Amino acid sequence: MQDAADAELIREYKTSGSLDVLAALYQRYMNLVYGVCLKYFDEDASKDAVMQIFEELIGKLKLHEVQNFKSWLHVLARNHCLMKLRAMKNKEGRQISVDEYPIMENGETAHHDNGISLEDNLRSMEKCMETLPEEQKRSVDLFYLQEKSYREVCVITGYDMNKVKSYIQNGKRNLKICMEKQHA
Numbered sequence: 001m002q003d004a005a006d007a008e009l010i011r012e013y014k015t016s017g018s019l020d021v022l023a024a025l026y027q028r029y030m031n032l033v034y035g036v037c038l039k040y041f042d043e044d045a046s047k048d049a050v051m052q053i054f055e056e057l058i059g060k061l062k063l064h065e066v067q068n069f070k071s072w073l074h075v076l077a078r079n080h081c082l083m084k085l086r087a088m089k090n091k092e093g094r095q096i097s098v099d100e101y102p103i104m105e106n107g108e109t110a111h112h113d114n115g116i117s118l119e120d121n122l123r124s125m126e127k128c129m130e131t132l133p134e135e136q137k138r139s140v141d142l143f144y145l146q147e148k149s150y151r152e153v154c155v156i157t158g159y160d161m162n163k164v165k166s167y168i169q170n171g172k173r174n175l176k177i178c179m180e181k182q183h184a
Contacts, residue, residue, distance in 0.1 A: 006069040014062055022061065026054055029070055033077045040081040053080050121179070128178035135159065136171035143168050 009025040037046035142148045
């Protein structure tokens, strides 16, 4: 069973710190990671991102309890790509808002393959952000755009931890629903 084999390699890596063990694990899913990267970048940038994600994995895997490595790695790869896009846009000096990062509840993001352009999705996300209740809008903005932790969002907003988590989760869901209605 793949999950059991993955779990064994994760345990071995955490114990030994051996990059060979981690490389063996990562090798199984490199095509998946590359596929995720291709949704955001061209071939060369995707190849670079695959290597950067491996480097990121070296430290992050030691910090997290991972139950399903394949799913966890998929999210790690997607987040890496989104952060890289954000950094590229920051270098261009453009104003960035959370509206440009359609992070959906089910893990879907805005891609060019569904007939809706990324630009359309970004405009749609921006409009939908304006429809959110203020608490959700503020929490989503702080958490995703400004990369604040739950605890930092609590301090900044004065909301308690459970409220912050709820606002973020509900905000993401409401954005998804709103965007689906706009593209229906």
